[in-house]
Amino acid sequence: MKQKWLKIIPHVVDTLLLVSDAILCVRHKQYLFVNAWVTEKLSALVMYVFMVTLALKLGRNSFMRCIGLVR
Template sequence: MSYLALKHLHVSCVIFSGLGFCLRGWWMLTGSPWLQHRLARVLPHIVDTLLLGSALAMAWLSGQYPFVNGWLTAKLCGLVAYVLLGSMALKRGKTLASRRRFFLLAVLAYAYIVSVALARNPWPWL
C-alpha cells in the first residue's frame, strides 16, 4: 500500500474515530441504550485498530518515529491521554458529573492530537 493511500486511510479513521467517540459520549450523557449496542462496542475497536496500524505503517515508511521526532512524541502522549480520559468518560467514571468532565478533557486531547498532526509541532498554538 502506498504512503498516500495509508495517509488517506489514517485521516479517514481519525475522522470516524472522533465522530464515533462524540456520538458515544452523547449517548452516555443522555443515558441512551444505544451505547450498549453491540455495534457501538465493536466498531470503535475496528476503526482504532486501522488507525493505529496505518500510523505505524506511515511511521515506518517515512522513517519518522516517536521519541525521535518531537511532534510524533507529542501525538503519542496525547493519544495515551485521550485513551485514558475516554475510558473514564465512557466506562470508568463513577458519577455523571465526572464522566462529563472526562469527556470534555478527552475531546480536548483529541483536538490537541489533530492540531499537532496538522502543524507537525508539539506546540501547535505557538
C-alpha cells in the same frame, strides 16, 4: 449499548488510529522518541483513548464523565 456492533466499533476505530500512526512513522522514517512530533502524536492518541474510556466506562459519576468528555 445492547447491540454488539456498538461495543465493537470504538475498538476498531482506536486500532485503526494506532495502526495508521505506526504506518505513517515507518513510511516517513520518523521514529518514536527520536522525533518530537511523533511522540506528541502518540501521546495525544493514548490520552484520547484513555479519556473516552473514562467518559464511557470508568466514570462512576457525572463529574468524572464530564471531565472525560471535555478533555
